[in-house]
Amino acid sequence: MDSALIPEGVKRCPFPRFLTGLAVVGAVLLWGVFAMLLCWLKGLNQTNMNDSYGFALWIWADLAIIALGGGAFFTGFLKYIVGKDELKNIINFAVLIGFICYSSALLILAIDIGQPLRGWHIFWHANVHSMLTEVAFCLSCYFGVLTIEYIPLILENRQIDKIPFFHNLGHNMHEVMAVFAATGAFLSFFHQGSLGGVAGVLFGRPFAYREGLLVWPWTFFLFTWSAAAYGPSFTIFLTKLLEKVSGKKLVKDNVIDLLAKISGWMILTYTIAKIIDTWYWIKYTLPGTGFRLMDFYDDNMLYGLWILVAEIVVGGIFPALILITKKGRSTSSLLWTAVILACIGVCINRWVMVLQVMAVPVLTFEEWALYFPSWQEIATTILPVAYGIILVMISYRYLPIFPQEKELNPVES
Amino acid sequence: MTQEHRKAKKFGMVIDLDKCTGCGSCMVACMAENNVPFRENETDKLKSITWMRVYKLTNGKPYPKEEICYLPRPCMHCEGHKGHSPCVTVCPAIATDYDMDTGIVSQIPTRCFGCRYCMAACPYHARYFNWWDPVWPEGMEKSLSPNVSPRMRGVVEKCTFCFHRYQLALDKAYAEERRELEEHEYQTSCTQACPSDAITFGDLLNKNHAVYKLKKSTNAFRLLEKLGTNPKIYYLSSREWVRRAGDNYRPGEGTGKIKSHH
Numbered sequence: 001m002d003s004a005l006i007p008e009g010v011k012r013c014p015f016p017r018f019l020t021g022l023a024v025v026g027a028v029l030l031w032g033v034f035a036m037l038l039c040w041l042k043g044l045n046q047t048n049m050n051d052s053y054g055f056a057l058w059i060w061a062d063l064a065i066i067a068l069g070g071g072a073f074f075t076g077f078l079k080y081i082v083g084k085d086e087l088k089n090i091i092n093f094a095v096l097i098g099f100i101c102y103s104s105a106l107l108i109l110a111i112d113i114g115q116p117l118r119g120w121h122i123f124w125h126a127n128v129h130s131m132l133t134e135v136a137f138c139l140s141c142y143f144g145v146l147t148i149e150y151i152p153l154i155l156e157n158r159q160i161d162k163i164p165f166f167h168n169l170g171h172n173m174h175e176v177m178a179v180f181a182a183t184g185a186f187l188s189f190f191h192q193g194s195l196g197g198v199a200g201v202l203f204g205r206p207f208a209y210r211e212g213l214l215v216w217p218w219t220f221f222l223f224t225w226s227a228a229a230y231g232p233s234f235t236i237f238l239t240k241l242l243e244k245v246s247g248k249k250l251v252k253d254n255v256i257d258l259l260a261k262i263s264g265w266m267i268l269t270y271t272i273a274k275i276i277d278t279w280y281w282i283k284y285t286l287p288g289t290g291f292r293l294m295d296f297y298d299d300n301m302l303y304g305l306w307i308l309v310a311e312i313v314v315g316g317i318f319p320a321l322i323l324i325t326k327k328g329r330s331t332s333s334l335l336w337t338a339v340i341l342a343c344i345g346v347c348i349n350r351w352v353m354v355l356q357v358m359a360v361p362v363l364t365f366e367e368w369a370l371y372f373p374s375w376q377e378i379a380t381t382i383l384p385v386a387y388g389i390i391l392v393m394i395s396y397r398y399l400p401i402f403p404q405e406k407e408l409n410p411v412e413s
Numbered sequence: 414m415t416q417e418h419r420k421a422k423k424f425g426m427v428i429d430l431d432k433c434t435g436c437g438s439c440m441v442a443c444m445a446e447n448n449v450p451f452r453e454n455e456t457d458k459l460k461s462i463t464w465m466r467v468y469k470l471t472n473g474k475p476y477p478k479e480e481i482c483y484l485p486r487p488c489m490h491c492e493g494h495k496g497h498s499p500c501v502t503v504c505p506a507i508a509t510d511y512d513m514d515t516g517i518v519s520q521i522p523t524r525c526f527g528c529r530y531c532m533a534a535c536p537y538h539a540r541y542f543n544w545w546d547p548v549w550p551e552g553m554e555k556s557l558s559p560n561v562s563p564r565m566r567g568v569v570e571k572c573t574f575c576f577h578r579y580q581l582a583l584d585k586a587y588a589e590e591r592r593e594l595e596e597h598e599y600q601t602s603c604t605q606a607c608p609s610d611a612i613t614f615g616d617l618l619n620k621n622h623a624v625y626k627l628k629k630s631t632n633a634f635r636l637l638e639k640l641g642t643n644p645k646i647y648y649l650s651s652r653e654w655v656r657r658a659g660d661n662y663r664p665g666e667g668t669g670k671i672k673s674h675h
Binding site for chain 1: 457459460461468470484493499502503504505506507508524525526527528529530532533534535536537538540541542543544545546565566567568569636637639640641642658659660661662663664666
């Protein structure tokens with residue numbers, strides 16, 4: 001039925017099956033949209049956030065998907081700036097994931113603010129001292145860059161490509177893509193960092209506060225580093241997942257191997273930096289505040305020392321050690337384990353840097369603040385996931401996302 | 414009228430916890446003065462708006478050695494380092510500001526778009542979010558103060574040291590061709606409402622104001638002084654455990670003294 005739109009030389013599932021899948025995910029999407037409208041129309045009283053938990057599930061989701069979407073800028077940086085040409089076979093997918101992650105992040109931010117119609121105040125009345133201002137500017141600009149990077153992919157659709165104007169536009173955009181990739185990398189270094197800075201500058205919150213270099217706390221650099229390290233692992237995870245779902249090999253092993261190796265070394269170096277940061281914080285920053293390490297990890301239901309171990313050892317050292325070894329990368333089960341642990345690791349990091357910061361009591365006569373999100377918060381957090389699945393489904397079906405697919409899966413005529 | 418600029422001030426409070434009975438008059442006066450909204454059901458205190466909140470502290474010992482102290486907590490109007498209070502620097506839209514002339518941390522509700530970053534930055538939980546639009550019981554809207562705009566849903570609000578009172582007092586002084594206020598001309602509503610005279614308000618830099626002398630008491634302390642927030646609310650207590658409750662201390666660490674006064 002839609003065969004004219006499907007790229008030549010590749011096979012896709014029957015249209016009714018595709019439509020059924022789309023309807024199922026679409027139902028989840030509509031549930032999320034309903035919850036989103038409730039939040040917009042009735043206000044944030046629809047959530048279980050409170051005055052102690054002003055930042056909650058959404059902000060974690062926001063930071064997590066931006067970190068996971070870091071594969072787009074770093075893969076682009078490696079391909080266009082460093083010159084790792086093999087990565088051209090996965091860059092399209094990395095861009096698509098980045099586009100989904102960043103558009104979702106912007107949507108979440110638009111839901112999360114109490115007065116969405118005043119969202120423009122952050123640009124108009126910008127406070128240059130605020131890390132959030134930097135986040136807003138760089139995030140919006142980088143989303144623009146990702147859109148520019150995604151457009152040539154859309155133009156490669158078989159029918160659109162037949163129109164000379166779009167064909168030439170797509171070709172010319174490809175020619176100058178290195179400029180946008182460099183711009184994207186520059187913007188990403190800053191907004192990933194400023195997201196880390198959001199927590200790191202909070203000198204009233206000893207769990208988050210870090211010293212640093214000039215105006216940037218160490219978390220600024222750690223967030224950029226971790227996004228560059230873990231983002232490619234998420235790209236690999238989704239590529240492998242898509243291969244499982246479609247039952248086809250989409251990217252050659254050498255490409256995955258290269259990206260996994262880079263991701264592994266980045267995670268390893270990041271984890272070492274994170275350990276040094278944690279040690280310095282315990283040894284030199286905390287004593288002046290009157291807090292001990294264990295003040296942040298005991299006497300509550302959720303935040304035990306296990307979470308620090310899970311973040312650094314399980315989500316850092318383990319995946320790094322697997323990914324830097326040839327055997328780890330070439331053994332399917334180990335590769336799967338590594339990229340899943342990596343994704344969990346960076347998500348835990350973003351979790352503690354948002355939610356644990358809010359939960360820890362600072363005044364001596366206050367208690368730990370714990371909360372459980374309302375269904376509206378959960379639905380609006382799932383909304384971007386459903387939106388992402390739909391966009392991947394449509395893009396994979398109608399666009400030549402994976403250049404090696406045809407070669408790896410020859411269709412018998 | 415002289416053309417000289419008024420001297421910069423640092424308005425602050427000294428709250429004598431030995432005098433506070435925990436009656437809550439300061440909280441009620443604050444809400445009435447500043448049109449602070451409330452809901453029919455206020456059982457969820459994490460969603461209640463209390464610019465002035467009275468905490469109940471105990472020494473943690475069992476009866477009969479148990480002691481209780483009530484601690485009123487307005488906004489600390491932190492100066493931080495040279496005006497870099499924790500909440501002011503983080504606000505992305507300059508909806509809150511540190512006024513170098515008065516030392517007051519202001520809030521502009523009509524500019525705030527409700528990101529709540531300032532709330533995350535404030536270790537005192539002195540900032541409150543309007544989770545709902547304010548709804549006043551029928552007839553009560555007639556008793557609202559005309560000097561303070563009620564805030565709408567989705568923005569942050571907090572104690573302003575009754576800044577509107579300062580403006581009114583200045584207006585009156587200007588009309589009388591004066592540029593400086595007497596100590597009694599600008600007082601916050603909580604100060605005036607306290608029946609046990611526990612709250613003293615004034616210019617921390619003015620030697621003629623009571624707060625100037627009181628802040629130098631050996632019993633004075635500030636909340637979370639170690640964090641560098643540099644608050645302008647001083648507390649007095651003759652009890653060591655109360656002063657110690659003002660900050661976090663490692664085991665074996667002695668209770669600290671105020672290192673640098675305003």
